[in-house]
Amino acid sequence: MDLNFLDFEQPIAELEAKIDELRRVGMGDEVNLSEEINRLQKKSHKLTETIFAALTPWQISQLARHPQRPYPLDYIPKIFTDFQELHGDRMYADDQAIVGGLAHLDQHGVVVLGHQKGRDTNQKVVRNFGMPRPEGYRKALRLMQLADRFHIPVITFIDTPGAYPGVGAEERGQSEAIARNLYAMSELRVPIISVIIGEGGSGGALAIGVCDRLLMLQYATYSVISPEGCASILWKSADRAADAANALALTAERLKQLNLIDAIIEEPVGGAHRDVDTMSKSIKRVLIENLNELGALPLDELVQRRHQRLMNYGIYQSQE
Amino acid sequence: MNWFERLLPPKVKSGAGLGKRGVPEGLWTKCPECSAVLYRAELERNLIVCPKCSHHIRIGASERLDSFLDAEPRREIGAQLRPLDPLKFRDSRKYKDRLTEAQKNTGHNDALVVVKGELKGLPLVAAAFEFGFMGGSMGSVVGERFVRAVGACIEERIPLVSFSASGGARMQEALLSLMQMAKTSAALTRLARHRLPFISVLTDPTMGGVSASIAMLGDVIIAEPNALIGFAGPRVIEQTVREKLPDGFQRAEFLLEHGAIDIIVDRRELRDRIHVILSMLAGGDAAQAANGAPTQRPAAEGPDDPPASH
Numbered sequence: 001m002d003l004n005f006l007d008f009e010q011p012i013a014e015l016e017a018k019i020d021e022l023r024r025v026g027m028g029d030e031v032n033l034s035e036e037i038n039r040l041q042k043k044s045h046k047l048t049e050t051i052f053a054a055l056t057p058w059q060i061s062q063l064a065r066h067p068q069r070p071y072p073l074d075y076i077p078k079i080f081t082d083f084q085e086l087h088g089d090r091m092y093a094d095d096q097a098i099v100g101g102l103a104h105l106d107q108h109g110v111v112v113l114g115h116q117k118g119r120d121t122n123q124k125v126v127r128n129f130g131m132p133r134p135e136g137y138r139k140a141l142r143l144m145q146l147a148d149r150f151h152i153p154v155i156t157f158i159d160t161p162g163a164y165p166g167v168g169a170e171e172r173g174q175s176e177a178i179a180r181n182l183y184a185m186s187e188l189r190v191p192i193i194s195v196i197i198g199e200g201g202s203g204g205a206l207a208i209g210v211c212d213r214l215l216m217l218q219y220a221t222y223s224v225i226s227p228e229g230c231a232s233i234l235w236k237s238a239d240r241a242a243d244a245a246n247a248l249a250l251t252a253e254r255l256k257q258l259n260l261i262d263a264i265i266e267e268p269v270g271g272a273h274r275d276v277d278t279m280s281k282s283i284k285r286v287l288i289e290n291l292n293e294l295g296a297l298p299l300d301e302l303v304q305r306r307h308q309r310l311m312n313y314g315i316y317q318s319q320e
Numbered sequence: 321m322n323w324f325e326r327l328l329p330p331k332v333k334s335g336a337g338l339g340k341r342g343v344p345e346g347l348w349t350k351c352p353e354c355s356a357v358l359y360r361a362e363l364e365r366n367l368i369v370c371p372k373c374s375h376h377i378r379i380g381a382s383e384r385l386d387s388f389l390d391a392e393p394r395r396e397i398g399a400q401l402r403p404l405d406p407l408k409f410r411d412s413r414k415y416k417d418r419l420t421e422a423q424k425n426t427g428h429n430d431a432l433v434v435v436k437g438e439l440k441g442l443p444l445v446a447a448a449f450e451f452g453f454m455g456g457s458m459g460s461v462v463g464e465r466f467v468r469a470v471g472a473c474i475e476e477r478i479p480l481v482s483f484s485a486s487g488g489a490r491m492q493e494a495l496l497s498l499m500q501m502a503k504t505s506a507a508l509t510r511l512a513r514h515r516l517p518f519i520s521v522l523t524d525p526t527m528g529g530v531s532a533s534i535a536m537l538g539d540v541i542i543a544e545p546n547a548l549i550g551f552a553g554p555r556v557i558e559q560t561v562r563e564k565l566p567d568g569f570q571r572a573e574f575l576l577e578h579g580a581i582d583i584i585v586d587r588r589e590l591r592d593r594i595h596v597i598l599s600m601l602a603g604g605d606a607a608q609a610a611n612g613a614p615t616q617r618p619a620a621e622g623p624d625d626p627p628a629s630h
Contacts, residue, residue: 167569170550170552173578174550175531175535175536175549175551176580179501179505180537182501206502210502223494224489224495225489225491233491235412247407247410247411258407258496310503311506311507313499313500314459314463314496318402
């Protein structure tokens, strides 16, 4: 079993392995296998399309956390130029679960922020699995205020299981750090665009996700609680995560129907990790489109619209 | 009915009032902390704080507002709002059924009650969470009521006091609940621009999404003694770090020591202390009005008015 493939991707993995083997055999040989390889590649493509056309919310949840899923530091060099990473909250530490800095998007200066999960074991530990502590949120706030001061837009990439549940994080005011960001972002006087690229884990995601445009990759998720967490509380069993994923309406498709996100950015066949270049190009195109629209608005109107958008969240009944 | 039951006053017999909202009913009550057997009337005189050990027993939204506000005048805000079930959420039970049961048990139709009233003659808006209503969880109605509370404060130029008691966001409304954190926090920026005070009182327990939004955004943050306050629940933290948590972790005293809150105030002194604080915070505004300065800030939303630092 190939660990870079999820359960439901295993048939694809087997075909891909076969193709690789044929390629090795065909190398430098007189036998022409290219026709056979071609045929198998088409078959693999078709199989991938078929599997991905009918993914369940739980499978999408797993895809959003796929070990090969691209992270902000994979996208940033492909979308932006001249990225200058800036560190630290000027109070306590530099939390590496959140990366941030200045960059060019085409010719425009922007502040880029994102949760960074870490690929190998060592990096996972350094990045704390993408779970920020208060100093991470405070670094993000500092950089957003920098953007505000110099009138440059903010772009955030969201991909976190959630804010870190640890003793130190609580001691240093995890709640306050998140609340402060929600407060400050709602009145930041520059355009803010957030893209959920993987796992949008609750308050830990929202703390860099209050924005003018909320975009979501096709196989990303955004939820008030993880399916496992929800299942263990409401069903009293983490084994019911698939049911919880279904009930929580955490997929891009459901959230678009509920009008909670603005647009879905389609992923390449088989998911963002199968073709990071194509994915990056799509993200870049959508970012520029949205920035142009937001940039055309007077700042007062921009901030007023963001406020109104926040006030509109919620579905209830009024018995006047 | 035997002779003893006949002697009991009707309120005690029916178990009405406090009994319905999580506090043991009857003529006698046992303190959950020190196990002292307490006479109900004496406990009520102490605002449900144990007279023996000062343990602050949890109280519901009605008792909270009753004990905090003057008896008159009172007007409820947002009472016409009712929760819906937009996702048709169903776990081991239907969200609809959970709502009906919570409404029946608490006498409230959602987990936040907002009342415009007075504190020793000082007009203000008070908002209290009802922990008995699905753990005081914040869904669409809670968020909207809080926003309307802020709106009423701005309209009448009066302060806001909130009493939080909540486990966090309401899972059954999924992402709609999460967004209430952003909505309520954004509303508070408007209150600050109008230079109106927001006193946040953290009561046992204040966790998760409510802690990480309105609760921590008070101009002055007050906690009741020993209240559990934090972002992640202690059990989740214990499972993550795999070690025993220090004594008093996430209690009000712990937060005070770490600089997260301003003061700890005994429930029986809340009226006096908040009144004093508000009388001082309102000072600048009152003085301005006396000097003929406009009470409304016309440029509040305009380009010349920088966002108030909070």
